[in-house]
Amino acid sequence: MKKYQYEKAxxxxxxxxxxxxxxxxxxxxxxxxxxxxxxxxxxxNYVAWEAFDDICQYLEQSNFLA
Structure with a gap:
């Protein structure tokens, strides 16, 4: 993570x-x-997940990446 510039990890x-x-x-x-x-x-500060679809759904519904 140190190698890259990012706003949110x-x-x-x-x-x-x-x-x-x-x-x-x-x-x-x-x-x-x-x-x-x-x-x-x-x-x-974590989100529990079982399948990658859970992650995609969370990111689509949240404003975390906004």
Whole structure:
């Protein structure tokens, strides 16, 4: 993420290897182990997902990218 300029960062992850990326993102799509970790750490700025359609639907309905 350090290599690129961006206005907003979105992380999509499901495992513990995604923690560092998720902690730096403005919006996190988390499932399984990543969601459990974020819950334990009290991080609530994530959206639970099961399929990529969930992510697409959220982004279409939210104004996050506006």
């Amino acid at each position: 979105i992380a999509i992850g499901d495992g513990l290897t995604d923690i560092n990326m998720a902690l730096k993102a403005d919006l996190i799509f988390a499932r399984k182990h990543l969601r459990n970790y974020l819950d334990q750490e009290g991080k609530t």
